[in-house]
Amino acid sequence: MSYKFANVKTPVPGPKAQELLNRRQQYVPKGVSYGIPTFVERAEGALLTDVDGNTFIDFAGAIGTINVGHCAPEVVEALHDQVDKYIHTGFNVMMYDSYIELAERLAKLAPGDHDKQVMFLNSGAEAVENAVKIARKYTKRPAVIVFSRGFHGRTLLTMSMTSKVKPYKYEFGPFASEIYKAPYHYSYRRPEGMTEEDYDTYILDEFKTFLKGDVAPEMVAAVVMEPVQGEGGFVVPSQKFVQGVAKICKEHGMLFVADEIQTGFCRTGKTFAIEHFDVVPDLMTVSKSLGAGVPISGVIGRKEIMEAANPGELGGTYAGSPLGCRAALAVLDIIEKHDLNKKSNDVGAKVMERFARLAEKYDIIGDVRGLGAMCAIEFVMDRATREPNKDVVTHLVAEANKRGLITLNAGLFGNVLRVLMPLVITDEQLEEGLDIIEESLAVAVSALQNR
Numbered sequence: 001m002s003y004k005f006a007n008v009k010t011p012v013p014g015p016k017a018q019e020l021l022n023r024r025q026q027y028v029p030k031g032v033s034y035g036i037p038t039f040v041e042r043a044e045g046a047l048l049t050d051v052d053g054n055t056f057i058d059f060a061g062a063i064g065t066i067n068v069g070h071c072a073p074e075v076v077e078a079l080h081d082q083v084d085k086y087i088h089t090g091f092n093v094m095m096y097d098s099y100i101e102l103a104e105r106l107a108k109l110a111p112g113d114h115d116k117q118v119m120f121l122n123s124g125a126e127a128v129e130n131a132v133k134i135a136r137k138y139t140k141r142p143a144v145i146v147f148s149r150g151f152h153g154r155t156l157l158t159m160s161m162t163s164k165v166k167p168y169k170y171e172f173g174p175f176a177s178e179i180y181k182a183p184y185h186y187s188y189r190r191p192e193g194m195t196e197e198d199y200d201t202y203i204l205d206e207f208k209t210f211l212k213g214d215v216a217p218e219m220v221a222a223v224v225m226e227p228v229q230g231e232g233g234f235v236v237p238s239q240k241f242v243q244g245v246a247k248i249c250k251e252h253g254m255l256f257v258a259d260e261i262q263t264g265f266c267r268t269g270k271t272f273a274i275e276h277f278d279v280v281p282d283l284m285t286v287s288k289s290l291g292a293g294v295p296i297s298g299v300i301g302r303k304e305i306m307e308a309a310n311p312g313e314l315g316g317t318y319a320g321s322p323l324g325c326r327a328a329l330a331v332l333d334i335i336e337k338h339d340l341n342k343k344s345n346d347v348g349a350k351v352m353e354r355f356a357r358l359a360e361k362y363d364i365i366g367d368v369r370g371l372g373a374m375c376a377i378e379f380v381m382d383r384a385t386r387e388p389n390k391d392v393v394t395h396l397v398a399e400a401n402k403r404g405l406i407t408l409n410a411g412l413f414g415n416v417l418r419v420l421m422p423l424v425i426t427d428e429q430l431e432e433g434l435d436i437i438e439e440s441l442a443v444a445v446s447a448l449q450n451r
Contacts, residue, residue, distance in 0.1 A: 005047060005429050006404025006436060007055045013037045014052025033167070035060065035408065036401050043070035046425035048406065057433040059400075059407040061420040064230065064262045067289035067344075068334045069424035075292045078330040082322055089322070091120075092315050098325035103298075105332055109271055110300045112280035117306035120298045120320025124261035124287035125153025127297035128224065130314060131283045132157065134299065135222035135255045138308035142177075143215050145223040145254070147184035149232030149412050152224065152259060161224065164231065164412055180215045182207055184229065185237035188367040188378065189386070200240040207245060217252035222283070227273035230262035233411035234376035234418050236369055242277040255282040255305065261297070262374075265289040265331065266340040266423055269348060269372025276371060292331050296324030341372075343423045347430060348373040351419060354434045358441065364389055376410065376418040388413035395444035396437070405436040 013021050017038040038050040046069060048056045061067065068075065082098075091099050103118035110116055121127050132144055144161065146152065152161040154168060160175035162168050169175070183206045190199040211217050223245060229235040249256040258281035263273035267289065274281055282305060287297030298320075299306070334340065352370055355377050359365040366380035381387040393409045396417060400407050410416040421433065 003404065003432050003436070005055065005432050006057050008402065008404045009054055010052045012050075012054065012401060014050070014054065016051040020051065036406060045069045045071075046422045046429050054404065056401075056404045056406050057421075057425075057429055057436070059405055059419045059421045059433050059437075061289075061422050062293065063288070063408065064267060064420040065288045065291075065293055067265050067267060067340065067423045068292050068331050069422040070293070072292055072330070072334055072424070074330040074334055075294075075327050078326040079294070079323060082326040086322065088318070090317060091320050092312075096322050096325070098322055098329060099320050102320075102325045102328050102332075105329070106286070106298065106300055109332070110284060111272060111275055112302075114280075115303040116300055117303045118298055118300045119306070119314055120296060120325070121316060122295045122297060122318055122321075122324075123153070124285065124297050125155045125158040126316070126319075127261065127285035127287055127299050128152045128158050128161065128259060129155060131224070131257050131285050131299045131301075132222060133314070134301065134305060134309060135257065135283065137313070138305045139221040139253065139255060141219055141221040143180060143220045144178060145180050145182050145210075145215065145220055147182050147225060147229075149184060149186070149229055149235065150181075150224075150226055150259075151229070151231035152226075162231075178219075180210075180220075182210045182214075182223075184225075184232075184235065185241035186235050187238065188235075188369070196238070200238050200244075203241055204244040204248075207248065211248070211252075217248075217254055220252070220254040222255040222257045223249050224257040224259055226259045226263065227277060228263050228268060228371050228374055230418075231410055233378065233416040234369060234374055236371050237277075239277045242274075242279055246279045246281075249282075257281060257283045257285065259285050261285055261287045262420075266335055266344045267372060267374050267420070269341055269345040271335070271341065273371065273374075290331060291324050291327045294321075294324045294327035296320065296328055338424070340423050344372040347421070347423060347425065348375055350427075350430060351375040351434065354438070358438060362441070362445065364392060364445070373419075373421070373423060376416050378411065379415045379417070388415035390414040391448055392441075392444050393417050395447055396440050399440035399443045400436050403436045403440060405433050405440070407437070 020039045041051045107116040146161045149163050152158040157176045160179045246256045258274040264286045283301035355368040367378040379389040379392045410418040
């Protein structure tokens with residue numbers, strides 16, 4: 001199928017991809033999943049071309065990692081320059097200035113006018129683990145509160161903090177102790193007949209009750225919250241809820257940790273999503289689009305909290321590698337130069353307008369929601385029961401792949417279509433990708449009705 005940008009010339013997988021897929025099945029465990037059965041050959045901006053010459057519009061962005069686009073020229077240039085000088089020395093052996101420069105810039109970008117410090121790691125899960133370590137060290141408390149439908153990683157600790165059992169936790173226990181899951185604000189799923197204002201009060205009361213029935217606040221080191229849930233279904237909480245939880249944290253000496261791994265670096269129309277809620281976190285975790293595809297993550301926090309750990313207690317062999325730091329510095333330059341927050345809001349407005357039109361046409365669309373360019377559609381069997389409809393999303397994603405669009409599902413029940421296109425996507429590419437979603441949805445609905 002051929003559009004102006006998306007161009008699928010062979011079945012997927014094509015012959016070259018099939019050969020690679022056969023080798024993959026022999027040497028790579030099936031537990032390492034994949035979204036589409038083909039292999040990339042080159043990528044630029046919001047376009048991916050596979051080994052068989054098929055071109056796809058990317059609405060997945062490596063799960064929110066490519067906000068500045070694939071192979072952004074500034075990032076490529078920075079990496080070439082760094083490779084020519086040195087690749088790795090280990091910051092805990094011989095330091096390098098890019099680590100310091102990146103820490104300084106992120107400390108200034110992060111919310112709050114207090115003194116901050118920053119440490120770097122490799123992955124989002126490592127950032128969350130280290131935020132927990134730091135919080136426990138500082139507060140001398142063991143417990144950590146997370147939220148229903150939250151996702152924080154796949155390591156033992158972060159898997160324990162994550163809600164969705166399959167595929168992330170099933171038969172991987174026993175899990176880490178002292179992890180407690182509180183109810184998260186989910187306006188679409190509020191009790192029938194309850195107003196949004198009453199729901200705000202209700203869910204905060206539930207959180208207060210949680211602190212009486214599940215874990216005493218005096219035992220809690222940190223409350224870790226995604227300002228907008230990612231894997232959980234792009235659930236956007238109310239400002240009153242986020243502010244209420246932050247206030248309760250302050251009252252009880254619990255640290256408020258904003259997990260910005262998927263939401264950070266302009267995805268929601270602000271540099272960090274927590275800025276939408278007028279809350280200044282004690283600690284913040286970052287990764288994904290910070291490195292434009294190069295592994296790097298970080299913990300940003302109040303100086304007095306970050307300094308609780310002693311020398312040697314934090315870090316890792318590749319933590320904050322020179323390549324990651326240089327890529328991240330280039331990303332921050334791009335954000336500033338091209339005003340990616342404005343671009344995110346512009347992209348998001350166009351996506352939400354199209355999604356709203358689809359909701360008028362299809363009664364299996366229960367909710368359309370988003371913040372900036374972090375947008376999603378929740379599909380249901382019908383609007384009365386709000387029963388999750390995973391099948392239509394599965395069909396939709398498969399049909400979109402056939403037409404040359406890469407996109408993702410989300411949600412506890414897999415019934416949410418989410419979009420994470422690079423923010424540098426052109427207007428024409430965006431519209432074509434949305435056209436493909438609309439066409440694919442029509443095919444998916446028809447197929448399910450006729451089966």
